[in-house]
């Protein structure tokens with residue numbers, strides 16, 4: 001079986017992890033935590049990085065640090081991993097689910113603009129944006145850089161500026177992805193480092209892994225301080241074990257940070273592998289009718305977390321049929337996400353019933369990803385390409 005994903009671990013992984021065990025520093029105290037955070041911040045070009053237990057808790061921590069709560073709303077893409085709307089709900093706020101861009105799969109700034117201009121009322125003097133339908137206050141936009149390609153951030157950041165909204169990036173699938181503001185490569189910014197606060201996951205299938213883990217990044221000292229406090233039970237800085245507010249235990253272990261540090265040393269090598277994988281897939285799959293390959297916009301570096309393709313009717317076979325035939329040949333694939341509005345949790349909620357995001361639905365029906373792991377070999381990629389071609393030829 002060619003697996004859809006298999007991680008590659010950095011060469012110092014065992015050495016650093018063994019160091020934690022040899023020295024007994026296996027909980028969240030220990031030097032690897034700080035080293036991993038400092039190196040990650042430096043890699044991203046931000047001032048602060050704060051480790052967490054997962055991408056999900058990183059998202060929750062970021063939203064909690066911004067002070068979001070009941071009566072607030074956060075704009076979230078409809079096509080994303082469920083942790084994104086969950087994190088909004090954990091704070092007591094509600095997600096506003098908007099459609100995604102059909103080429104980059106990220107939150108569509110046109111949908112955001114429409115929502116802000118048509119569905120909201122903006123009191124420019126008091127800087128209060130109200131969702132006319134729900135009466136709640138819209139406080140933030142949460143773009144997700146899906147499958148390794150950055151969102152159209154210039155437009156999202158301009159809208160946030162115009163309506164006084166905070167921006168939280170979910171870069172869980174986009175470690176090392178670059179965005180070129182104004183299309184200028186010389187001004188390249190890392191995904192996750194373009195807004196108030198960015199979030200990462202280090203789950204085993206992500207580009208950089210610690211097994212389970214996550215990170216919040218920011219250059220705002222107040223937000224960093226808030227996030228550090230909330231992730232560690234909000235001990236009173238003067239009197240430990242005295243607590244004045246509700247907080248969480250989202251502490252990563254030193255062993256995970258040691259694994260993370262070893263990964264980070266090789267991340268640019270991992271990204272080169274991802275880009276070689278994409279080039280090999282283009283070579284093997286370009287020109288097949290009805291098979292839409294992922295793009296890399298001129299204003300971005302796509303890190304191809306997953307090689308995400310779509311099957312259109314001219315392919316001659318449905319996406320599900322193609323996936324089934326690939327499976328028969330020992331090739332594992334995965335569909336795109338189930339749209340958030342189609343999740344029973346939302347579909348059964350009268351507030352969300354009847355809302356639609358057509359692009360998100362189209363992606364859910366036609367999209368899937370091919371084997372994309374860092375351990376994938378060129379021979380395996382050729383085998384996948386040959387299989388896709390011959391399945392299409394042998395047809396319906």
Ligand SMILES: *Cc1c(COP(=O)(O)O)cnc(C)c1O
Nearest residue numbers: 054055056081083172173201203
């Ligand atoms: C993986 C992922 C998360 C959640 O990360 P976990 O570490 O699994 O909690 C959040 N958002 C996106 C877009 C993801 O892909």
